[in-house]
Amino acid sequence: MNHNMQTAFEVKNLTRLFGDVTALDNVSASVPKPSVVGLIGRNGSGKTTLLRHVIGLCLPTSGSCVTLGRPSDQLGPGELSRIGVVHQENRFLEWMKVEQQLRYVGSFYETWDRDLERRMLDELELDPSARVGALSPGKAQKLSIMLAVCHRPDLLILDEPISWLDPIARKRFLKFLLELLQQDANTIVISSHVLHDVEKIINRVICLDRGRIRADAPLDDLQERFAEWRVNVKAGRLPPRFDEDFVRSQQGDSYQARLLVEGASDRLEAFRTRHGVDVVSRPLNLERMFPLLVQEDG
Amino acid sequence: MLISIDHHSGVPVYRQLMDQIKFHIASGLLRSGEKLPATRALSAELGVNPMTVSKAYGFLEAEGVVERRRGRPLTVSFLKPEKIHVHKLDRLKQSLAPIVAIVRQLGIEKSQALDAFGAMLDDAGDMG
Numbered sequence: 001m002n003h004n005m006q007t008a009f010e011v012k013n014l015t016r017l018f019g020d021v022t023a024l025d026n027v028s029a030s031v032p033k034p035s036v037v038g039l040i041g042r043n044g045s046g047k048t049t050l051l052r053h054v055i056g057l058c059l060p061t062s063g064s065c066v067t068l069g070r071p072s073d074q075l076g077p078g079e080l081s082r083i084g085v086v087h088q089e090n091r092f093l094e095w096m097k098v099e100q101q102l103r104y105v106g107s108f109y110e111t112w113d114r115d116l117e118r119r120m121l122d123e124l125e126l127d128p129s130a131r132v133g134a135l136s137p138g139k140a141q142k143l144s145i146m147l148a149v150c151h152r153p154d155l156l157i158l159d160e161p162i163s164w165l166d167p168i169a170r171k172r173f174l175k176f177l178l179e180l181l182q183q184d185a186n187t188i189v190i191s192s193h194v195l196h197d198v199e200k201i202i203n204r205v206i207c208l209d210r211g212r213i214r215a216d217a218p219l220d221d222l223q224e225r226f227a228e229w230r231v232n233v234k235a236g237r238l239p240p241r242f243d244e245d246f247v248r249s250q251q252g253d254s255y256q257a258r259l260l261v262e263g264a265s266d267r268l269e270a271f272r273t274r275h276g277v278d279v280v281s282r283p284l285n286l287e288r289m290f291p292l293l294v295q296e297d298g
Numbered sequence: 299m300l301i302s303i304d305h306h307s308g309v310p311v312y313r314q315l316m317d318q319i320k321f322h323i324a325s326g327l328l329r330s331g332e333k334l335p336a337t338r339a340l341s342a343e344l345g346v347n348p349m350t351v352s353k354a355y356g357f358l359e360a361e362g363v364v365e366r367r368r369g370r371p372l373t374v375s376f377l378k379p380e381k382i383h384v385h386k387l388d389r390l391k392q393s394l395a396p397i398v399a400i401v402r403q404l405g406i407e408k409s410q411a412l413d414a415f416g417a418m419l420d421d422a423g424d425m426g
Contacts, residue, residue, distance in 0.1 A: 036347055175345065182338050182348050200305040203347050220310040220353070232403050280399045283308030 008033040008155050008187035009054045009072075014063035016049055023049040025211040026063070031187060031204070033154070036177070038202035038219070039191040040290065045208040047191040048088060051157050054189075055085055068155060081109055084153035086161045090144045094133030098143060101132050102150070109151035116176075117150045123172045138164045145173060152180065156188045162197055174201050195286045205286070209294040219286070226289050229259040229268075232278045244271065248292055260284070260292060299328060299335070303344050311346050315354035320363060323374055324385040330376040334364060 008031045016024040024046050031037055041047050052058035053065045056072040065072040068079045075083075092101055098121075106112040121128055124142045135143065141164040148156060156177075162170050177188060178201065192198045205222055207215040215222065231238065237254040246264035250257055264271070265281070272279055284292075301318045303311055322328040334340075337355065341348040355372055358364045365375045377385075401411045 034349065036349075178341065178345060178347070182341065196306065200345065201347060203349050220312060220350075223308055223310045230399070232399065234402070278399050278402050280396055283310075285306045285308040287306075288308070 006032055007066075007069075008035070008189075009065065009067040011050070011053065011065045012063055014050075014053060014060050014065055016053065016058065017061045022211050024053075024060075027208075027211070027213050028063075029206055029213060029216045031189065031206075033187040034181065034185040035187050035204050036181065036202045037187070037189045037204045037206055038195075038198040038286075039189055039206050039208065040193065040195060040198070040286075040293075041191075041208035041214075042193065042294065044210075046211040047208055048159055049211075050208065051085075051159050051189065051191060055083060055157060081111070081151070082154040084148035084151060084156045086141075086144050086148045086158045088159045090140045092132045092140070092143070094131075096132050097128065098126060098130050098132060098135075099128035101143065102128075102146065105147045106150065111151045113150050113152055116152070117146065120146050120150070120176060123176075124169060138166065138169070141165060142169065142173075149176065149180065152184055152186075154184070154186045156180070156186065158188065158190045160192055161190065162192065162194060170197055177201060195290060199286045207290070207293045214293045222286075222289060222293075223283055224265065225263050226284045226292060227261050227265065228282045228284055228288075229257075229261055229264075229271075230280045230282070231257040231259060231275075234276050234278060236276070238275070238277070242275075262292065301340075301344060303346055311350045312354040312357065315346075315351065316358055319354070319358060320385060321389060323363065323377070324382055324389055328374050330374050332374045334372040334374070336371065 010030040012028050014024055014027045015022070027046070027050065039047050039050070049058060053060060053072060054067050056067070056075045059073050067075060068082060070076075070079055093104070096104065102117060106114075106117070120126075124146070126139060126142050126146070130139070132140075132143065141161065145158075145161055148158070162173060165173060174197070180186060181188065188201075190198050190202065199219075203219055205215055205217060205219050206213065231252070233255050238252070238257050240254075242250060242257075242259065244264070244267070246261050246267060247259050248262050249260045252258050268279060268281060271277075299319075299322055301315065303314050305311065307314075319328070319334070328334075334355070335343070337348055337351045341351045344351075355364065359366060359372070362375055363377070364372050366372050401408075406414075
């Protein structure tokens, strides 16, 4: 079977320079469908640039990007009508009312879902007769989400989509995303540094740092790869520094230590025996894991 | 069947699902032959990704805890009482592991710890 049928997008050895600045440095990643990807990274790590390549708004300096089975510089109406994008900055026709803006954008899509549109207006508490130019940042973000979602795209790209939403609106928005996913088995990419929110819905993580890929893996795998070990001496003292290669960082004193470890779940017993210590292992959530992903050393 | 997911515990969601479904089976809340909710229904109810629910169901099926017959909903397998007992003990040990660490850290004697644990079980009402 053609692998493109299984892949929402794939970048290979993608490098992008802006003048002297390397925004993306030999990035390779492949996003299967269906999936919900959290694209995480600090400010300026290359998240937006990567997403702009995926939708053909940016072209690689070298390397390639294939989206929905086509090189992203050749995306036509067929592919573009299956993509939805929420940009970081909203671009609306400011003199229109919310309702007019929805009709206007909806008219470009055969698959526009009026029922979904009504429910989103209702649940996100957006007034259809409000003038677009006068919307608060939060309401504008809701509108731009609706404009990206209501045609039920196969590939939905959300670039920092929830930064302006209050907690209730975020929750409702995540619920709509889940609904889309269940009915259409599509792919959603959410770029965010609000890790707490994206953690609820994503099943895959791509982590960028300074234009390089630091992780590209299922969230479950990452959660099983990293852990915190609370170490207590039984007798004597702990070494000032544990020399096991899976120890990424160490805090504490001669009697107690807190280690962040990577890929060490099957080495716990040997560690206990070797050092004569008690160890309690706990998992790390995405927020605590993140520094380990972006740093070479803990 | 009541399941609660903690999205920020760092424990993979599919594992939390598996653990809690197995707990319900071990405790007798879910009986053999009983139907499990459909993937989509459970995912909507819990607000988790449907792929995560499928993954948990898939692993439970591979472990023989649940079974799927063609065209029918997923049901709890028939498990021998001895096997359920093993599940129960495994689960208990898993929950006691952190307690063991605390007992050691506090330097409490084994007999004292056992007495305390026994007294608490008595207070909670002995099930015989």
